[in-house]
Amino acid sequence: MKLKDKVCVVTGAASGIGKEIALTFAREGARIVIADLNLDAANATAAEIDAIGGGAMGVAMDVTDEAQVNAGIAAVVAAWGGIDVLVSNAGIQIVHPLEDFPFAEWKKMLAIHLDGAFLTTKACLPHMYASGRGGSVIYMGSVHSKEASLLKAPYVTAKHGLIGLAKVVAKEGAAHGVRANVICPGFVRTPLVDKQIPEQAKTLGISEDEVVKTVMLKDTVDGEFTTTADVAEVALLFASFPSNALTGQSLVVSHGWFMQ
Incomplete structure (x- = not known):
């Protein structure tokens, strides 16, 4: 098993891509934290993982709320002793032409995608550093981390920003064996x-x-x-890779929509 006994926090994991990643990690022996705004849904996904023989816990988490993020991560560490993998996956989509985009919705989009990635990373890194085991930080980017589409100004801006954040985390975390990478799916x-x-x-x-x-x-x-399973396999690669050879990178999974 590639993630035997690794403690993996996945945000926005009660459904969609996050849930698929959580299930994939669980099948590889990980202990999974389902961090989601919807605690009932998080607990339901955790119960689903428990039923297939994995270990999981649900945590209520608004990734834009620093106190809630810190409390959630503290609860994980109290229960399981540390954190090995963070998958910053929580996200939403709002579409408008730029000239009609409400500023409040722009700020909401950036807060969930960028502030959420920053706050969860900041909360998890000290535990990864202290463990001596290293760790993996995985951001859920998009083809829009590389490209642009109509109607999605804050989404494209935020997804581009995640690549920059990952590069900084990769440089700062290297001395502690912590890697950071970005998955860039096409439309799932x-x-x-x-x-x-x-x-x-x-x-x-x-x-x-x-x-x-x-x-x-x-x-x-x-x-x-692109399928949720496609994305989960890339997440597993990043989570289980054994060295700093694969860090600060972004991998596009898009049926060739964007080619590098």
Whole structure:
């Protein structure tokens, strides 16, 4: 097992990509912290992991609230003694043309994606440093960490920013064996993406089918959505990699939508 007894915190893990990562890590022997705004849903996912023989706990966490983040991480350390892996996955999507984007919604987007990554990293790093085992910090970026799309100014801005944050964490954490990397998925058919399809259809004046074919998947090599399992496998690679050879990097998983 690649993550035997590793303590892994996954934010936004009650559903979607985060849940798939949590389940994948659990199958590799990790102890999983389901950190989510919705505690009932987090506990339900933790129970699902327990039922397949893993170890899991749910933690209520608003990643934009420093006190709540710190309390959640402290509870994990009290229960399990440390933290080995952080997957900063919590995120939302709001779409508007830039000239119509409410400032409050811009700030909300940046807070969840960037402040959340910063606060959870800041809370976890001292425990990774103190353990002597090193660790792995994984940020959920996007193809929008490399590219831009219409209607998504704060999302694109935040996802670009995560690459910069990962590079700093990689440099500062290297002496302690802590790696930091970014996963950059293409469109994954989650509730977050399903919500965008009618919103973009309305804003762009096209059908929902056209949004999928001519906006979301038009630049892929095969017209396919990236799957949660695809993303989880990359997360497992980053979490289990044995050395600083793979750090400060961003890996695109997008059916060829963006090629480096």
